[in-house]
Amino acid sequence: MRDVAVVAFAQSKHERRIEGYNEIEMMMPVVGELWERTGLSANTVGFTCSGSTDFLAGQAFSFVTILDAIGPWPPISESHVEADGAWALYEAWVKLQMGEIDSALIYSYGKSSPGDLPKVLTTQLEPYVTAPLWPDAVSIAGLQARALLDSGKATEADLAEVAVRSRGNAKANPKAQLAGDFTVEQILAEPYLANPLRKHDCPPITDGAAAMIIAAGDLARELCERPAWIRGIDHRVEAHALGVRDLTDSPSTRLAGQKAGVGDGKIDIAELHAPFTHQELILADALGLGDDVAVNPSGGALAANPVMAAGLIRIGEAAERITAGGADRAVAHATSGPCLQQNLVCVLEGEG
Amino acid sequence: MGIDLTTIPALADVEPVRSTKTPLHLDYEYTAGAASSRFLRAVKEKKLMGQRCPKCGKVYLPPRGACPTDGVPTTDEVELPHTGTVTTFCVVNVPFHGQQMEIPYVSANVLVDGADLPLFGLIQEMPAHDVRMGLRVEAVWKDDDELETSLENIKWWRPTGEPDADPSTYEGQM
Numbered sequence: 001m002r003d004v005a006v007v008a009f010a011q012s013k014h015e016r017r018i019e020g021y022n023e024i025e026m027m028m029p030v031v032g033e034l035w036e037r038t039g040l041s042a043n044t045v046g047f048t049c050s051g052s053t054d055f056l057a058g059q060a061f062s063f064v065t066i067l068d069a070i071g072p073w074p075p076i077s078e079s080h081v082e083a084d085g086a087w088a089l090y091e092a093w094v095k096l097q098m099g100e101i102d103s104a105l106i107y108s109y110g111k112s113s114p115g116d117l118p119k120v121l122t123t124q125l126e127p128y129v130t131a132p133l134w135p136d137a138v139s140i141a142g143l144q145a146r147a148l149l150d151s152g153k154a155t156e157a158d159l160a161e162v163a164v165r166s167r168g169n170a171k172a173n174p175k176a177q178l179a180g181d182f183t184v185e186q187i188l189a190e191p192y193l194a195n196p197l198r199k200h201d202c203p204p205i206t207d208g209a210a211a212m213i214i215a216a217g218d219l220a221r222e223l224c225e226r227p228a229w230i231r232g233i234d235h236r237v238e239a240h241a242l243g244v245r246d247l248t249d250s251p252s253t254r255l256a257g258q259k260a261g262v263g264d265g266k267i268d269i270a271e272l273h274a275p276f277t278h279q280e281l282i283l284a285d286a287l288g289l290g291d292d293v294a295v296n297p298s299g300g301a302l303a304a305n306p307v308m309a310a311g312l313i314r315i316g317e318a319a320e321r322i323t324a325g326g327a328d329r330a331v332a333h334a335t336s337g338p339c340l341q342q343n344l345v346c347v348l349e350g351e352g
Numbered sequence: 353m354g355i356d357l358t359t360i361p362a363l364a365d366v367e368p369v370r371s372t373k374t375p376l377h378l379d380y381e382y383t384a385g386a387a388s389s390r391f392l393r394a395v396k397e398k399k400l401m402g403q404r405c406p407k408c409g410k411v412y413l414p415p416r417g418a419c420p421t422d423g424v425p426t427t428d429e430v431e432l433p434h435t436g437t438v439t440t441f442c443v444v445n446v447p448f449h450g451q452q453m454e455i456p457y458v459s460a461n462v463l464v465d466g467a468d469l470p471l472f473g474l475i476q477e478m479p480a481h482d483v484r485m486g487l488r489v490e491a492v493w494k495d496d497d498e499l500e501t502s503l504e505n506i507k508w509w510r511p512t513g514e515p516d517a518d519p520s521t522y523e524g525q526m
């Protein structure tokens with residue numbers, strides 16, 4: 001396997017509603033920051049891959065117009081995934097493994113404010129017997145949380161603890177949308193939003209964007225003093241229909257984690273893409289993370305959840321901590337689809 | 353191929369489902385963005401404001417906020433005249449649902465003088481079969497009390513009567 005590393009990452013400040021800017025204007029400064037930091041450009045980077053979904057803008061092929069933010073002239077080698085940017089990273093990583101190119105730009109964005117996000121997410125459900133009932137994303141997550149509580153694997157207080165830690169960690173994250181000091185008692189005193197989920201168990205609705213540059217071998221060392229080397233990356237998918245899955249477990253995450261080599265060494269930090277509190281518990285269990293692992297030091301998706309970018313941001317946050325020297329080995333995870341249907345796991349390491 | 357339902361006694365007399373309908377309706381609030389908002393507000397004042405790329409100097413009308421070849425914000429505004437040249441066009445002869453114009457009519461790309469990106473518009477006040485590449489046209493605006501933040505403020509374009517533009521002036525815009 002060729003050594004490939006995350007060498008630069010940037011993200012926007014995440015907000016509930018960015019009204020003054022369209023998607024191009026939201027994306028452009030984030031990509032511009034990476035060009036400036038690395039000295040690369042649309043024409044010198046080997047490959048560009050983006051992740052987004054047209055359902056957020058309600059506009060077919062909207063992702064094509066966002067290329068205006070990159071400046072793809074003369075024509076560049078470029079691709080797009082209708083998925084979280086973490087899967088765009090996977091495509092770019094595969095491309096680098098082929099050995100033809102040494103660098104890639106990955107970018108993704110989620111401007112959820114134009115539509116009604118919980119309903120927009122309904123459209124990703126199995127279309128024959130589930131989607132026609134129009135269950136919204138929060139209600140679906142509530143079913144999963146209820147199943148987890150009923151299994152005895154977690155309590156409502158456990159969920160509240162995840163919320164308290166995430167919102168507390170987010171205070172140190174200048175890009176976060178939601179942060180603050182809360183107590184488990186405070187949260188448990190709040191009414192249910194979708195029983196057993198309370199407001200704090202759910203992610204904010206977010207407009208935001210992120211971008212990343214990966215590079216191979218010596219180029220990575222040239223562009224970054226301490227690159228975050230991708231030691232393993234794997235993604236797995238479960239059935240589309242909710243009724244045929246055990247929603248209290250995440251076998252696809254477990255398998256992806258094994259393939260990516262999560263257990264091959266000590267993990268310092270984990271950035272888990274868990275939009276809902278109970279999902280963090282399911283993921284940590286599937287990845288076999290011990291109590292000594294700092295989970296979601298950035299605040300995770302509970303601090304900001306730009307759909308289609310929040311997974312890439314997990315990998316970027318983990319990589320930045322390695323580059324800054326605060327961690328030597330990290331696991332980053334991204335999810336897509338209802339109730340953790342698809343999962344990607346990435347193991348990152350610093351050198352020396 | 354499919355499951356032979358006659359082998360399941362309970363389903364023997366059940367009519368197989370051959371199709372389902374899933375009505376889907378989602379509402380969106382479109383975000384025009386900073387550049388388009390500036391353009392649309394100017395259009396309400398009957399002004400055509402293009403934006404110039406600080407790198408390559410191209411003037412975009414309508415602007416979307418970025419130069420698509422350089423990936424940088426188009427910050428400088430340029431007021432453009434209400435005249436231009438037809439670069440490409442299409443004579444519409446086919447009726448379709450929701451059509452508001454009497455056929456035949458002409459849809460065209462109009463390169464406004466001083467712009468580097470053609471605008472989409474309709475050509476009227478002349479026979480459809482006389483419309484041609486290089487035709488010089490001017491904007492026909494709605495009445496002042498009907499102006500909105502919309503490019504529909506230009507009802508259509510009509511011939512100015514000037515000689516046709518030299519192809520070299522628009523050959524890069526087709």
Ligand SMILES: [Zn+2]
Pocket residue numbers: 405406407408409410419420421422423
């Ligand atoms: Zn330019």
